[in-house]
Amino acid sequence: xxxxxxxxxxxxxxxxxxxxxxxxxxxxxxxxxxxxxxxxxxxxxxxxxxxxxxxxxxxxxxxxxxxxxxxxxxxxxxxxxxxxxxxxxxxxxxxxxxxxxxxxxxxxxxxxxxxxxxxxxxxxxxxxxxxxxxxxxxxxxxxxxxxxxxxxxxxxxxxxxxxxxxxxxxxxxxxxxxxxxxxxxxxxxxxxxxxxxxxxxxxxxxxxxxxxxxxxxxxxxxxxxxxxxxxxxxxxxxx
Amino acid sequence: xxxxxxxxxxxxxxxxxxxxxxxxxxxxxxxxxxxxxxxxxxxxxxxxxxxxxxxxxxxxxxxxxxxxxxxxxxxxxxxxxxxxxxxxxxxxxxxxxxxxxxxxxxxxxxxx
Numbered sequence: 001x002x003x004x005x006x007x008x009x010x011x012x013x014x015x016x017x018x019x020x021x022x023x024x025x026x027x028x029x030x031x032x033x034x035x036x037x038x039x040x041x042x043x044x045x046x047x048x049x050x051x052x053x054x055x056x057x058x059x060x061x062x063x064x065x066x067x068x069x070x071x072x073x074x075x076x077x078x079x080x081x082x083x084x085x086x087x088x089x090x091x092x093x094x095x096x097x098x099x100x101x102x103x104x105x106x107x108x109x110x111x112x113x114x115x116x117x118x119x120x121x122x123x124x125x126x127x128x129x130x131x132x133x134x135x136x137x138x139x140x141x142x143x144x145x146x147x148x149x150x151x152x153x154x155x156x157x158x159x160x161x162x163x164x165x166x167x168x169x170x171x172x173x174x175x176x177x178x179x180x181x182x183x184x185x186x187x188x189x190x191x192x193x194x195x196x197x198x199x200x201x202x203x204x205x206x207x208x209x210x211x212x213x214x215x216x217x218x219x220x221x222x223x224x225x226x227x228x229x230x231x232x233x234x235x236x237x238x239x
Numbered sequence: 240x241x242x243x244x245x246x247x248x249x250x251x252x253x254x255x256x257x258x259x260x261x262x263x264x265x266x267x268x269x270x271x272x273x274x275x276x277x278x279x280x281x282x283x284x285x286x287x288x289x290x291x292x293x294x295x296x297x298x299x300x301x302x303x304x305x306x307x308x309x310x311x312x313x314x315x316x317x318x319x320x321x322x323x324x325x326x327x328x329x330x331x332x333x334x335x336x337x338x339x340x341x342x343x344x345x346x347x348x349x350x351x
Contacts (some may be wrong), residue, residue, distance in 0.1 A: 042273055184273040187274065188272065191275045195275070224274045
């Protein structure tokens with residue numbers, strides 16, 4: 001999951017990461033575990049809670065689950081390609097299942113859930129702006145275990161989880177320095193070296209050297225980068 | 240903040256040329272940063288809107304970033320102007336070395 005940031009933000013994110021302002025992956029998974037535990041504790045009679053994450057390529061995994069039953073019910077959804085969490089993620093709306101046996105939206109998953117002894121569920125999407133990152137869910141063994149109040153509560157937990165996930169994404173983006181940034185820095189470096197050569201060669205200060213480069217670029221009608229690259233290679237003695 | 244007359248003319252000319260360039264502020268800033276500009280994206284945006292002044296050298300680097308873009312897309316209607324000091328110096332250069340380096344642009348091979 002890599003968010004494309006404008007370069008200035010990207011630089012800021014790199015420095016934020018270096019100064020440990022951004023949370024580590026460990027911190028984020030710990031936060032998701034805490035949110036899962038809190039969601040489970042907040043709603044009486046649940047069989048379990050969990051967080052599903054879905055990346056830009058549509059790969060799904062359970063990032064946090066209060067027990068193996070949740071993991072199993074989740075993996076059935078992923079394998080079958082249907083279920084309430086996938087719908088919540090795709091539709092960007094919370095999904096309430098009062099009784100899986102009467103729900104016609106996902107017959108195959110309903111059968112799997114029934115086999116696992118689950119009857120009802122509620123799923124809330126993890127919404128970050130226009131995109132959805134996954135879903136938070138609660139499962140219960142009894143039908144009609146959840147109300148519209150539970151839905152609202154789960155949406156709050158989802159919003160909280162999203163904040164941690166966005167922070168982790170910024171860190172990830174900062175780790176994989178984009179091509180743009182690398183090119184821009186390489187470009188800058190050539191110009192900085194060319195500036196240094198002019199400074200040493202003609203006894204100029206930095207600003208004057210830069211003005212000279214700009215003027216040479218205009219006069220020769222060639223890009224500043226080409227002018228600079230040529231200056232840089234001009235210092236090499238023939239071997 | 241009141242801008243000097245020359246500064247203001249340079250900025251207005253810049254704003255006008257920017258409209259021909261089909262360039263977002265982010266892209267302009269990236270080009271400016273790539274050729275050694277040191278002002279942040281926010282400052283560049285504020286300068287374009289006349290909210291803050293930039294030092295002469297930074298204005299010239301920004302103008303140059305825009306002009307290189309205009310050259311790339313072969314924009315016909317003029318170019319952003321430079322600060323007065325560099326215009327004068329530019330003329331000196333022109334008089335001094337008319338045939339110093341005269342390779343056509345195409346040889347640079349930096350198409351992107």
